[in-house]
Amino acid sequence: MLEFSFIKYARLMGRFDLTEKEKPKCGWVNSAVFVAFRGTAISMTAEDSNDQDYVEIVVDGVARNWINLKKGVHEYIIEQGLPEGEHTLEIHKRTGILTGSIAFHHFSLPDGGSFLAPPAAKPVHLEYFGDSITDGAGIGHPHVLAEAPHLDDGYMSYVGISARMLNAEYHTMAICGIGVWQDAVGNKQGLPEHFSGTLGKGTAPWDFSRYMPDGIVINLGQNDYSTPIDDEAYIAAYIEFIQVILEKYNDPYVFCCVGTMNNNYLASVNKVVSYFNQSGNGKVFVVDLGLIHPEVEGWGGRYHPGYQTHYRMGLELASFISAKTGWELLKRPLIATECVF
Numbered sequence: 001m002l003e004f005s006f007i008k009y010a011r012l013m014g015r016f017d018l019t020e021k022e023k024p025k026c027g028w029v030n031s032a033v034f035v036a037f038r039g040t041a042i043s044m045t046a047e048d049s050n051d052q053d054y055v056e057i058v059v060d061g062v063a064r065n066w067i068n069l070k071k072g073v074h075e076y077i078i079e080q081g082l083p084e085g086e087h088t089l090e091i092h093k094r095t096g097i098l099t100g101s102i103a104f105h106h107f108s109l110p111d112g113g114s115f116l117a118p119p120a121a122k123p124v125h126l127e128y129f130g131d132s133i134t135d136g137a138g139i140g141h142p143h144v145l146a147e148a149p150h151l152d153d154g155y156m157s158y159v160g161i162s163a164r165m166l167n168a169e170y171h172t173m174a175i176c177g178i179g180v181w182q183d184a185v186g187n188k189q190g191l192p193e194h195f196s197g198t199l200g201k202g203t204a205p206w207d208f209s210r211y212m213p214d215g216i217v218i219n220l221g222q223n224d225y226s227t228p229i230d231d232e233a234y235i236a237a238y239i240e241f242i243q244v245i246l247e248k249y250n251d252p253y254v255f256c257c258v259g260t261m262n263n264n265y266l267a268s269v270n271k272v273v274s275y276f277n278q279s280g281n282g283k284v285f286v287v288d289l290g291l292i293h294p295e296v297e298g299w300g301g302r303y304h305p306g307y308q309t310h311y312r313m314g315l316e317l318a319s320f321i322s323a324k325t326g327w328e329l330l331k332r333p334l335i336a337t338e339c340v341f
Helices: 159-167 231-248 266-278 307-326
Strands: 008-014 032-038 042-048 055-061 062-068 072-079 085-092 102-108 113-115 124-130 168-174 215-219 253-258 282-287
Touching: 008 168, 032 102, 032 253, 042 085, 055 072, 062 282, 072 085, 085 102, 124 159, 159 168, 159 307, 215 231, 215 307, 231 266, 253 266, 253 307, 266 282
Parallel strands: 124 168, 124 215, 215 253, 253 282
Antiparallel strands: 008 032, 032 085, 032 113, 042 072, 042 102, 055 062, 055 085
């Protein structure tokens, strides 16, 4: 059997703990593994911390399926009966960091074949920071359903859509209920305190040299403003977070989003952006993504945006970023893919 090596045959997207280099471990939504192979079938062995994580299966650039990972170490048949030849496989974590962590152990080709050099990274690098909206939480839920991890979907969230429309790599740090200054119930804890950890606060330090984003997207404020808040404290915390980000990275664009569950923090975000603009940084912008239009778009779970809203958000955000940066949007296909009716 051909011996698989993550170092040799895999490309990782997102923050992975590489304490065991041949068992990369992830937790953040949208973390992904990319491999290329020649063969007709491929299997994966992975270890999940519980039984609530779901991953998106993308073969040859097309999302094909999603599977629920069981707790512990298990082997999963990912694809069978593929045409002879070269193929690419992407495994994307659909669920958030509060749902669980995944350690990837092995890929194998049960019907024979060979692993190839992994697919090249995309030309643009983005990083997203946010809460449950950025997590893709509730995106596919019936409105009244509270907890349903199988219907959370970071891959089809505005994050995944906007990044893929810009043909970009993307890292995501998002926690349900989090803010920049306080969480949804008023506890003074925010996403910035997780920024330096590979898998969040209290975990192995992240090596910032491993990923240098060209653009930063922040959507934090929904939870800060769910309970009474001092506007100036929020503004100061937001400014400090951007300053910390700018110290780590090489002059990225910063896009401060507002919406879509409420927009009562828009005025404060405008003040944050004005602070940087007036200080001479013209690469920091406000992006108003509006509110959910339930009569047209419907609801996701617990008043969260559903698929229709996320698609609109992704399109609007990608278009805004493209207009400000000159990064080209992915063109629509001119020839339909082969399909069977």
